[in-house]
Amino acid sequence: MSDTHETHATIRYTADVIAATDDGCVLLIKRGWDPYEGHWALPGGHVDEGETGLQAAVRELKEETGVRVAEDELRLVGVWDQPDRDPRGRYVTVTYLATVPADTEAVAGDDARDARWWPLTGLPQPLAFDHADILAAILPPTP
Template sequence: MTDIETPETIRYTADIVVTRTDGHVLLIQRGWDPHKGMWALPGGHVDAGETSRAAAARELAEETGVYAAPDELEQIGVFDQPGRDPRGRYVTVAYHLTVIPGTPVEAKDDAVAVRWAPLDDLPPLAFDHADILAATRHHH
């Protein structure tokens, strides 16, 4: 006889790597746990009836004031490593957008601060966002 496992709850999210042509990446400072106060990529939950691409564009606008059409976003990959989020199983689809220096940003919604960080001098990042950034750099 085999044990029947209870299916795990999987939450669906989208993250976005926004890089400038001068070698900086857009980071938000998290205003809530987990990882409150840490720097992270913009992103969040995919809403019902929404694609991850649309969610990435929406979250980017909501958290940083940077507006992009979903079709401008390039998919980097799926990140589904168990344990990547302390709240449980989170599967994220990561996207990339390149913008020009001078693109205005503003901390909004869940972000308490935003900043352009040089890719060669990054602060510690929340979750597996360093892995997502590495995949983005490998992708390009």
């Protein structure tokens, strides 16, 4: 008889939102907690029990920035699941894109210290987690 015991990682499920304007800006929050306290990041957070990633994305965007979007206004960008992407453990995030008007106001809420629109060509460095890689997924390729 062989040992069939398998070891599985505990995986936490999160949702992030790239809120972008037609004029090339993206909404970031300044993290008010570790890890990456004081760093800029995409709005997002844990998917709650009974919630889909899409529902969590809508909720987190509203809670952290005051920006409201409907589920059908979000487009899936991708899934990021590198084992070392978060120092707290194994996190898998699904990221959505919302295009909003250039005059959309954002106000920091929940656990964000600040919420601000940044030009995609002038993002603060370094961004928290792998958010630079996530944002690169929506940028046009460089020649």
